[in-house]
Amino acid sequence: MKIGGSELATRLVVAFILIGLAFAALFLGGSVFWLVVVAAGLLMMGEWAGLTGAGPAERRLSQYALSVPLAAMSPLAAGPGFLALGLLAGACVFVGATTRRPRLAWGVLYVGLPVLALVLLRERENGLLITFWAMALVWACDSGAYFAGRAIGGPKLAPAISPNKTWAGFLGGVAAAGLFAWALVLLFGLPVLLALATPLLAVLAQAGDLYESHLKRVAGVKDSGNLLPGHGGVMDRLDGLVAVAPVAALLVLVAE
Numbered sequence: 001m002k003i004g005g006s007e008l009a010t011r012l013v014v015a016f017i018l019i020g021l022a023f024a025a026l027f028l029g030g031s032v033f034w035l036v037v038v039a040a041g042l043l044m045m046g047e048w049a050g051l052t053g054a055g056p057a058e059r060r061l062s063q064y065a066l067s068v069p070l071a072a073m074s075p076l077a078a079g080p081g082f083l084a085l086g087l088l089a090g091a092c093v094f095v096g097a098t099t100r101r102p103r104l105a106w107g108v109l110y111v112g113l114p115v116l117a118l119v120l121l122r123e124r125e126n127g128l129l130i131t132f133w134a135m136a137l138v139w140a141c142d143s144g145a146y147f148a149g150r151a152i153g154g155p156k157l158a159p160a161i162s163p164n165k166t167w168a169g170f171l172g173g174v175a176a177a178g179l180f181a182w183a184l185v186l187l188f189g190l191p192v193l194l195a196l197a198t199p200l201l202a203v204l205a206q207a208g209d210l211y212e213s214h215l216k217r218v219a220g221v222k223d224s225g226n227l228l229p230g231h232g233g234v235m236d237r238l239d240g241l242v243a244v245a246p247v248a249a250l251l252v253l254v255a256e
Contacts, residue, residue, distance in 0.1 A: 010229050018228070018237065026122070026131060030075050033122050038070045041115040043234045044242075047224040048107035051215050051235075058099050065091040066108050073119050080120035088112040114242045117249035124252060129188055133181065134201075134248040138240040140180035141173040141202040142209075148172020157206075162213040170206055177202035193255045194248075201244045208243030212236070 025036035045066050049059035069087035073080045088109060096105030121131040149169025157165040181198035184190035212235055216224060225233025235242075 011231060014228055014231055018231075022135065026128065026135070029122050029127065034074050034119055037115050037118050038067075038073070040234055040238065041070060041111045042067065043225075043227065044111045044238065045107060047233045047235045048111060049104055051219045051221070051224060052101060052103045052107065053219070054099070054101060054104050058101065058104060061098065062095050062104055062107065065095050066112055069112055070115060073116060075123070080116050080123060084116055088116065110242065114238075114245040117245035118241075120249050121245070121252060124256075129184070129190060130194065130248075130252055133184055133190055133194060133198075134245055135241060137177045137180055137198055137201055138205045138244055141177040141205045142240065143173075144176020145169040145173030145206065148175075158210055158213075161210050161217060165206075165210070173206055174199050174202040177205070191255050194251060197251050201248060204243040204247060205240035208240045211243070212239035 021036065025033045042063050045063050046059055049062050054062070069084050069091055072078045072084045072087050078084060091112070092105050092108040095108055096102055099105070118131060118134070121127055121134055124130060145165070146169065149164070149166045149172065152166070152168035152172070154166050154168045156163065157167050157170050178195075178199045181190065181195040185192060185195045212224065216222065223232030224235035227233055228237065231237055
């Protein structure tokens with residue numbers, strides 16, 4: 001499907017704004033980074049509620065419940081640790097028990113765990129580098145998949161879920177993420193273990209993309225939301241990172 005000139009311009013402007021915001025928050029770290037990822041998390045929770053068919057009251061309830069563990073992750077509070085993890089589990093149970101919607105409750109963990117992981121990564125000693133690695137490998141994967149898919153084409157990856165994705169794009173995304181990680185090793189000293197694990201994380205990023213495509217197909221919608229002109233919702237932009245961030249955080253903890 002071709003994109004009109006005005007729509008493409010809108011997409012590019014919004015993309016540059018999002019990239020600038022991400023880099024600024026990543027560089028500043030601390031409470032600024034926490035605030036940005038928490039805001040994204042709460043917006044994603046609202047979009048998740050919409051995909052599950054929850055009404056406005058249930059959507060607000062899920063966002064309020066999620067806000068408790070997210071607040072605990074603040075550098076000014078307990079921070080990203082076992083307390084926040086326990087509060088996430090409690091919020092999940094609370095939402096499930098009060099709404100009788102298991103899928104809505106699962107969204108608390110779907111959104112909350114990546115937020116916890118990103119805040120945890122940024123607070124490490126080399127947090128700027130490793131958080132940039134976790135976030136940017138997803139961008140590298142997306143770019144590699146797009147260009148390889150367009151240039152090569154070929155058999156479809158999962159036509160019943162996402163008709164435009166190809167195996168060539170899948171392999172191109174894995175290769176691009178891997179090359180990006182080794183560039184970080186050579187230029188900035190990224191731990192080799194993380195570079196070796198990057199192809200697996202690129203697979204997870206694309207699985208996260210497919211999972212959200214499945215959710216949207218079940219819900220009968222094209223995008224998770226309409227907050228970002230030309231891009232859809234926040235979930236549409238962060239679906240790969242949702243799958244990557246928790247595993248990346250576990251790898252970093254093991255590597256230390």
